[in-house]
Amino acid sequence: xxxxxxxxxxxxxxxxxxxxxxxxxxxxxxxxxxxxxxxxxxxxxxxxxxxxxxxxxxxxxxxxxxxxxxxxxxxxxxxxxxxxxxxxxxxxxxxxxxxxxxxxxxxxxxxxxxxxxxxxxxxxxxxxxxxxxxxxxxxxxxxxxxxxxxxxxxxxxxxxxxxxxxxxxxxxxxxxxxxxxxxxxxxxxxxxxxxxxxxxxxxxxxxxxxxxxxxxxxxxxxxxxxxxxxxxxxxxxxxxxxxxxxxxxxxxxxxxxxxxxxxxxxxxxxxxxxxxxxxxxxxxxxxxxxxxxxxxxxxxxxxxxxxxxxxxxxxxxxxxxxxxxxxxxxxxxxxxxxxxxxxxxxxxxxxxxxxxxxxxxxxx
Ligand SMILES: Nc1ncnc2c1ncn2[C@@H]1O[C@H](COP(=O)(O)OP(=O)(O)OP(=O)(O)O)[C@@H](O)[C@H]1O
Ligand SMILES: [Mg+2]
Numbered sequence: 001x002x003x004x005x006x007x008x009x010x011x012x013x014x015x016x017x018x019x020x021x022x023x024x025x026x027x028x029x030x031x032x033x034x035x036x037x038x039x040x041x042x043x044x045x046x047x048x049x050x051x052x053x054x055x056x057x058x059x060x061x062x063x064x065x066x067x068x069x070x071x072x073x074x075x076x077x078x079x080x081x082x083x084x085x086x087x088x089x090x091x092x093x094x095x096x097x098x099x100x101x102x103x104x105x106x107x108x109x110x111x112x113x114x115x116x117x118x119x120x121x122x123x124x125x126x127x128x129x130x131x132x133x134x135x136x137x138x139x140x141x142x143x144x145x146x147x148x149x150x151x152x153x154x155x156x157x158x159x160x161x162x163x164x165x166x167x168x169x170x171x172x173x174x175x176x177x178x179x180x181x182x183x184x185x186x187x188x189x190x191x192x193x194x195x196x197x198x199x200x201x202x203x204x205x206x207x208x209x210x211x212x213x214x215x216x217x218x219x220x221x222x223x224x225x226x227x228x229x230x231x232x233x234x235x236x237x238x239x240x241x242x243x244x245x246x247x248x249x250x251x252x253x254x255x256x257x258x259x260x261x262x263x264x265x266x267x268x269x270x271x272x273x274x275x276x277x278x279x280x281x282x283x284x285x286x287x288x289x290x291x292x293x294x295x296x297x298x299x300x301x302x303x304x305x306x307x308x309x310x311x312x313x314x315x316x317x318x319x320x321x322x323x324x325x326x327x328x329x330x331x332x333x334x335x336x337x338x339x340x341x342x343x344x345x346x347x348x349x350x351x352x353x354x355x356x357x358x359x360x361x362x363x364x
Contacts, residue, residue, distance in 0.1 A: 098132035263325030
């Protein structure tokens with residue numbers, strides 16, 4: 001049981017124009033205190049712009065931005081309870097690590113010893129114990145990122161704003177920093193708002209995610225709901241892989257929808273499996289892992305269909321198959337976890353596949 005956390009950030013119908021360009025088109029959303037929140041969307045959708053309206057680096061054209069219950073209209077950036085970590089880190093190469101981290105405390109009335117203590121604590125928090133005297137220019141990308149984080153956290157903001165902070169790191173380092181950031185957020189307990197265009201990164205790190213397209217929030221949900229129940233084909237396509245098959249709605253009665261789908265035949269879906277925000281023909285969507293290849297002697301728990309293997313991509317722990325279900329014309333992506341003793345199928349193999357109607361989503 002988790003009780004609903006109080007609201008830290010609230011956007012009420014926020015619009016932003018750059019000249020004629022309508023960059024934010026009516027953003028209404030709440031971000032809870034202490035949550036790890038991500039703004040996810042393709043390049044140019046307005047993520048950075050929205051983040052900057054929280055920091056106060058960017059004015060808004062209309063609407064309201066509230067932080068911790070206060071309207072931020074006219075409140076300058078330097079007195080907002082927020083701090084920002086940039087993609088480029090913006091650390092000072094000619095200063096030491098400790099001088100970088102303590103930079104924001106220049107006007108702080110505390111004694112030198114107290115400030116040094118605060119710097120040491122901040123360095124400890126990001127795993128840079130003992131690095132204080134190093135020259136900042138002599139650090140690796142990951143270490144620089146930690147310095148930037150420590151420098152932001154030492155000011156004890158209520159909200160930490162992170163604009164693609166990991167995009168300059170290589171894959172391994174990025175994955176490590178993702179886990180460190182999650183731990184750090186849990187430890188300090190403040191609200192983290194992360195901008196990313198990497199859907200995997202958002203799924204891994206966030207309590208909740210706002211998916212943005214063209215200046216609007218398309219869906220705001222926790223990672224599992226976004227993945228399992230995307231509210232539009234567009235969101236489904238952006239987050240992971242979703243297969244689509246043409247479908248026809250046969251009947252609807254309150255909680256149940258009866259559908260005839262290519263390859264699956266007649267299926268009955270619950271109302272919660274229906275995604276409404278689409279126009280055009282209906283289709284059935286499913287994730288690659290919701291279809292399973294049946295090997296000799298295995299039986300389907302629910303339903304099964306016949307398919308032909310068209311392409312095989314072996315990843316070691318996983319195999320991706322492109323298959324065509326009988327009675328369909330489109331190729332579908334299926335993923336299987338590789339299990340010892342089970343063969344990887346060849347191209348052209350005829351195979352049975354198991355599926356369950358509960359894993360399907362109807363887009364209409
Ligand atoms: N200062 C500005 N003047 C004019 N247009 C701007 C300005 N800043 C951003 N824009 C435009 O507003 C839109 C949103 O920009 P924004 O930087 O918020 O996108 P983003 O989602 O962060 O993209 P990316 O993933 O590439 O960083 C873009 O079309 C961009 O060109
Ligand atoms: Mg950006």
